[in-house]
Structures are given as C-alpha cells and as structure tokens.
Amino acid sequence: SSNSVFTKQSVISQYLPASVKPITDTIEPVFAPSNIALCKYWGKREAELNLPVNSSLSISLAHLGSKTAISVAEEDQVWLNGIRLLAEDKFSRKVIAFIDLFRRADEHCVKVETANNIPTAAGLASSASGFAALMLAVDRFYGLDLDLKVLSAFARMGSGSASRSLYEGFVEWQMGVREDGMDSFALPLDSRWADLRIGLVKVSTGEKAVDSRSGMNRTVDTAHLYQSWPLQAAADLQRLHQAITDQNFTLLGETAEQNALSMHATMIASWPPLLYWQPDSVAAMQSIWQARAEGIELYFTMDAGPNIKLLFTADAEAAVKQRFPDLEIVAPFG
Numbered sequence: 065s066s067n068s069v070f071t072k073q074s075v076i077s078q079y080l081p082a083s084v085k086p087i088t089d090t091i092e093p094v095f096a097p098s099n100i101a102l103c104k105y106w107g108k109r110e111a112e113l114n115l116p117v118n119s120s121l122s123i124s125l126a127h128l129g130s131k132t133a134i135s136v137a138e139e140d141q142v143w144l145n146g147i148r149l150l151a152e153d154k155f156s157r158k159v160i161a162f163i164d165l166f167r168r169a170d171e172h173c174v175k176v177e178t179a180n181n182i183p184t185a186a187g188l189a190s191s192a193s194g195f196a197a198l199m200l201a202v203d204r205f206y207g208l209d210l211d212l213k214v215l216s217a218f219a220r221m222g223s224g225s226a227s228r229s230l231y232e233g234f235v236e237w238q239m240g241v242r243e244d245g246m247d248s249f250a251l252p253l254d255s256r257w258a259d260l261r262i263g264l265v266k267v268s269t270g271e272k273a274v275d276s277r278s279g280m281n282r283t284v285d286t287a288h289l290y291q292s293w294p295l296q297a298a299a300d301l302q303r304l305h306q307a308i309t310d311q312n313f314t315l316l317g318e319t320a321e322q323n324a325l326s327m328h329a330t331m332i333a334s335w336p337p338l339l340y341w342q343p344d345s346v347a348a349m350q351s352i353w354q355a356r357a358e359g360i361e362l363y364f365t366m367d368a369g370p371n372i373k374l375l376f377t378a379d380a381e382a383a384v385k386q387r388f389p390d391l392e393i394v395a396p397f398g
C-alpha cells in the first residue's frame with residue numbers, strides 16, 4: 065500500500081525525454097555486482113517508491129553479479145541463464161514491469177537476457193545485481209545517459225538493495241527525506257580495503273519461504289521490537305564509517321555481525337514469527353564464535369535466508385578455509 069502522492073512512473077517521467085525509443089537494435093550485456101550489506105536495509109517507510117526506514121552500507125562482490133542485454137524483438141521475452149521464461153513467470157513479469165516504467169510498450173517489444181554468475185551453491189539473492197544490471201541496460205538501450213545517482217534511485221524502485229549494486233567496493237545508500245524519493249540513492253565510498261575477504265557459506269540453496277520484501281513488511285507491521293531498529297542502524301552506520309576510515313577490522317566485523325543479528329531479532333519478534341535460520345546456520349555461527357575464542361578474527365553477516373557470509377582478512381584465510389572447506393571466497397577489492 066502506498067501513502068505517496070507520487071507513482072514510480074510520475075517520478076521517472078520527469079527525467080525522461082519526450083519520447084523514449086531504442087537507439088540501437090541490441091546492446092552488449094551490461095554487468096552489475098551483487099552486494100552484501102554490513103548495515104542492513106530492513107523496513108520501508110513508503111511502499112510505492114520503495115523508500116527505506118534507514119540508510120544502509122554494503123560491499124559489492126566484485127565479479128559476482130548479473131549481466132543483462134536488451135534487444136528489439138517481435139514480442140516481449142525474458143531469458144534467464146540461457147532459458148526463456150514463461151510470460152507469467154514472476155521474475156519475467158517483474159522485469160517487463162520495470163521496463164514499462166520507461167518505454168512506450170505499444171511502440172516496440174524487447175528481449176531481455178540476464179545471466180547470473182553468482183554461484184548457486186552460495187545461495188545468494190540476485191535481485192540486487194539483477195535490477196542494477198537491468199537499469200544500466202535500459203539506460204544504454206534507450207540512450208538515456210542518466211546520472212548514476214538517478215539510475216541508483218530508479219534501480220531502488222525495482223529492489224532496494226539494487227540501488228547499491230551500481231558500484232564496486234563500499235557503498236552507502238542514503239535513506240533521503242524527499243517525498244519523491246530522489247535523494248534516496250546510493251553512492252560509493254572512496255575507501256578501499258585490499259585484504260578484506262568475504263566467504264560465502266552454503267547452508268541451503270532452496271527458494272525461501274518468505275522473500276525479503278514480505279519479511280520486512282511483516283516485521284514493520286507486527287514486531288514491537290522493530291522500534292529499536294532505526295537507532296541500531298544509525299549507530300552501526302557511524303561505527304562502520306569509523307571502521308572503514310581507520311581500517312579497523314575488529315570494529316567492522318563486530319558491527320556487521322551485531323547489525324545482522326539485531327535485524328534477525330526483529331524478524332523473530334514478528335508474527336507469524338520469521339526465523340530464516342536452519343540448524344546448519346546455527347552450527348556455522350557456533351563454529352565462528354569458537355574460532356574467535358581461539359583468536360581468529362572471523363565474523364559473519366546474514367540476510368533474509370539461512371546462508372552465512374563470513375568476514376575476515378587475507379591473513380586469516382588459511383585458518384578460515386580449514387573450518388569451512390567448501391567456502392567460496394571473494395576479494396572485493398581484487
């Protein structure tokens with residue numbers, strides 16, 4: 065439900081030329097990275113424009129993400145990893161609905177081809193990189209040449225976390241205050257952290273029972289505990305900035321882990337309860353805490369699913385691999 069006087073289309077149309085037409089028959093695939101939030105986005109203050117309750121901060125996963133191409137076609141069609149989806153497929157409908165925010169559908173049809181190289185084994189969501197790559201592809205296909213801030217704000221309307229997937233490295237999505245949401249976009253931080261590592265622990269790859277969107281709406285609507293979330297997020301954002309500026313890994317890890325567990329606490333306090341954890345998620349947490357007790361600087365974060373994402377630095381890699389042999393390791397800064 066919406067409480068805004070704006071619609072996505074009314075906001076977007078302000079930034080478009082009078083007529084939006086493909087400037088080419090086809091474009092080369094455009095890439096956008098997946099990202100993992102260290103300070104999570106959890107809860108919307110406005111549903112139509114997809115405006116968040118809090119600002120968030122993420123790290124992009126370098127070469128892991130989505131590649132999307134668009135071509136002119138006889139009829140609308142969406143392909144995922146080389147397979148044509150049915151028109152009524154959920155993902156396919158979301159993609160076409162997003163394109164409809166920009167084009168005149170009666171003038172041409174499109175073929176959208178998306179490929180994710182996010183290892184399915186990692187059980188990572190692809191909506192962030194998917195909508196970011198789609199936004200970049202739309203910009204190129206129609207020759208819009210929009211500012212990255214504007215593209216980020218538009219990608220946000222597809223999926224909140226997609227606003228952050230337009231950039232590499234550390235990225236902050238400012239919640240903004242404007243009613244049209246055009247100050248709610250992400251920007252990259254200029255700090256790098258060469259030896260930072262992210263480890264993807266596979267717990268389950270199955271489709272989740274409750275997606276992030278429904279999960280956060282349920283939390284906002286039913287959990288009294290959610291009242292404390294905006295304060296937690298604001299404090300954690302400050303701590304993360306400090307940690308990144310000082311290259312203080314302990315502060316980064318502690319903050320990210322506490323932030324993720326605080327978010328999960330609000331989910332558990334919802335009704336019906338939302339517990340994404342599986343026994344193997346808890347086993348992984350205990351193994352991480354055990355490692356820390358033994359002096360290894362290893363932390364984790366988790367999104368709306370059972371999988372665990374490890375945070376560590378290059379010097380701990382051997383010790384971490386020993387505990388998590390099937391780990392997919394990402395070096396976000398190459």
Ligand code: DP6
Nearest residue numbers: 101104105223224225276277367368
């Ligand atoms: C737990 O961006 O998937 O991963 O805006 O409704 O599409 P919508 O939600 P989405 O939510 C992501 C939630 C999260 C935390 C985060 O990535 O910040």
